[in-house]
Amino acid sequence: GENVEQHPSTLSVQEGDSAVIKCTYSDSASNYFPWYKQELGKRPQLIIDIRSNVGEKKDQRIAVTLNKTAKHFSLHITETQPEDSAVYFCAATWGSGGGADGLTFGKGTHLIIQP
Amino acid sequence: GAVVSQHPSWVICKSGTSVKIECRSLDFQATTMFWYRQFPKQSLMLMATSNEGSKATYEQGVEKDKFLINHASLTLSTLTVTSAHPEDSSFYICSARDGTSGLQYFGAGTRLSVL
Numbered sequence: 001g002e003n004v005e006q007h008p009s010t011l012s013v014q015e016g017d018s019a020v021i022k023c024t025y026s027d028s029a030s031n032y033f034p035w036y037k038q039e040l041g042k043r044p045q046l047i048i049d050i051r052s053n054v055g056e057k058k059d060q061r062i063a064v065t066l067n068k069t070a071k072h073f074s075l076h077i078t079e080t081q082p083e084d085s086a087v088y089f090c091a092a093t094w095g096s097g098g099g100a101d102g103l104t105f106g107k108g109t110h111l112i113i114q115p
Numbered sequence: 116g117a118v119v120s121q122h123p124s125w126v127i128c129k130s131g132t133s134v135k136i137e138c139r140s141l142d143f144q145a146t147t148m149f150w151y152r153q154f155p156k157q158s159l160m161l162m163a164t165s166n167e168g169s170k171a172t173y174e175q176g177v178e179k180d181k182f183l184i185n186h187a188s189l190t191l192s193t194l195t196v197t198s199a200h201p202e203d204s205s206f207y208i209c210s211a212r213d214g215t216s217g218l219q220y221f222g223a224g225t226r227l228s229v230l
Binding site: 034041042043044045046049089101102103104105106107108 | 149151157158159160161164174206208210218219220221222223224226
């Protein structure tokens with residue numbers, strides 16, 4: 001089955017700086033890679049996703065890059081703000097629509113934005 | 116956006132009793148729903164895949180006789196934790212896959228505490 005590794009487990013950055021979280025996956029059949037933001041005790045919220053036919057996707061301050069050859073993908077948050085503080089999870093799965101199988105999650109990164 | 120309703124949000128029960136958790140897709144049809152479990156400060160782990168009208172598929176290590184899943188309609192899946200024990204205490208989250216977009220949407224989660 002799929003295995004997703006995520007680093008770092010904790011990331012502390014100054015407000016306004018950029019944050020980068022990296023994930024690797026093991027199953028070359030995976031073709032859909034979402035990123036979720038989860039605040040304490042709440043449901044994961046999809047913040048951005050990328051499919052395997054795309055190398056990069058951007059949505060305002062958030063971007064995701066995918067390297068299929070190396071089987072890794074990264075989340076980039078620029079101009080970080082206090083409300084970006086949360087736990088971020090990467091995930092991988094396969095399916096034509098982007099989620100035919102259940103998601104395999106990374107272990108999560110606790111992002112702390114220092115004022 | 117798509118809404119997934121999960122109830123109850125919090126349940127406390129005595130050891131040995133059974134607890135039922137409901138997951139509903141409110142504005143779309145979900146042929147597939149997924150059940151995840153999340154222990155404190157850990158990632159989400161897929162427990163099972165629930166397909167409407169057929170038996171659920173369980174991940175390795177998840178006891179199907181303990182975690183009963185029923186997906187009787189295109190908008191409702193239930194997870195019953197039978198003969199619950201303190202080690203079953205966890206945060207249980209469902210997700211529903213929109214058959215049109217393929218995206219997964221999460222419920223708000225159920226915090227189960229077994230005394």
